[in-house]
Amino acid sequence: MNLPWVAIQRNPISGTGTRASLIIDLIRYLKQKGIRPRLFSNRERMQELLRVRSQENPPVCVVAAGGDGTVQDLVNRYPDQRIAILPLGTENLMARYLGIPRSGVFVGEMISRGATREIDLCQMQQQRFILMASVGFDAAVVADLTEFRKGNISHLSYLKPLWRTIRSYPYEPLLISTDQSSEEITAYHAIIVNIPAYGLKLNFSPTANDADGLLDVILFKKKGLWSTLKYLYQIVRGSHLNSPDVQRIQANRIQIRSARPVPVQTDGDATGLTPLEITVLPKAGRFIVPC
Incomplete structure (x- = not known):
């Protein structure tokens, strides 16, 4: 008889140290419920096991034991599987959005109950992501951090990359086009929102809907450090969408190009350079969620 089972992907960096005890709690709870971890x-x-076993005895779900990067990795590797999240990263934005605490027992109970939520995903070239993408200054900070990262990161890890980016970022103009309009818009920073969750609890598009089949695109049209600081102040206050040089549009597809390559990040990870095209995959993600 084939027992129900789950595959757990542990991030080798974030799933270590004291956080490893949460994985042990999850494993113990699943075993108590008759689910083999x-x-x-x-x-x-893990990918080879799932390839071999998914036909005859598919898993209950696959578990992302890590941060948002681990969740994004599983979304890309296993598009047909349900995904559960054991949040072990620095921000854990997707887990926070879904109401999942940092608890192995809670996640084990959530898996045993099996409630599922379908959520839009986004695709950029061959890469899928969940939360948001950005092109410009903050993506340059993420790219710098990725290049010099060693071990676990914290909010303090961003200080040196931030300082280096402040000193060197060139503010290349971005040319944005969508499937909703023939007009091409020029901006210096673009935030593409699928789910309204971002680091430091900043909220670029509070009304973004995770299952409407649309991207919320926030465009910042002035360049320079002082404009960037002004925008940050407005975002913290929640007033940026009232600014005359900030534009919000919605689209199923967006294209961004620039004369020189500009860094791009998705879900907090560096994801290459412009040019890019992002499209919505309606309700393509299936997540195990609290009842």
């Missing part, structure tokens, strides 16, 4: 640190081994 299979824990992996090696992505390729």
Whole structure:
């Protein structure tokens, strides 16, 4: 008889130290519920097991034991599987949005109950992401952090990359076009929102809907450090969408190009350079959620 089972992908960086005890709590709880856990640190081994077993005995779900980068990795590797999140990263934006605390027992109970929520995903070239993308200054900070990252990161890890970006960022103009309009818009920073969750609890598009089949695109049209600081102040206050040089549009597809390559980040990870095209995949993500 085939027992129900789950595959757990542990992030080798964030799933260590004291956070490893949360994985142990999850494993113990699943065993008590008669669900067999299979824990992996090696992505390729987990992928091979799922390839072999998914036809005859598919898993209850796959578990992202890590941060938002781990969640994004599973969304791309296993588009047909339900995903549960054990939040072990620095921000854990997706888990926070879904109301999932940092608790192995809670996540184990959530998996055993099996409530599922379908959410829009986004696709950029061959890469899927969930929360948001940005092109410009903050993506340059993320790219700098990624280049020099060693071990776990905290909010303090961003200080040096932020300082280096402040000193060197060139503010290249971005040319934005969408499927909703023939007009091409020029801006210096673009935020593409699928789910209204961002680091430091900043909220670029509070009314964004995770299942409406649309992207919320926030465009900042003035360049320079002082304009960036002004925009940040407005975002913290929640007044940026009232600014005459900030534009919000909605679209199913967006294209961004620039004369020189500009950094791009998705869900907090560096994801290359412009040019890019992002499209919505309506309700393509299935997540295990609290009842």
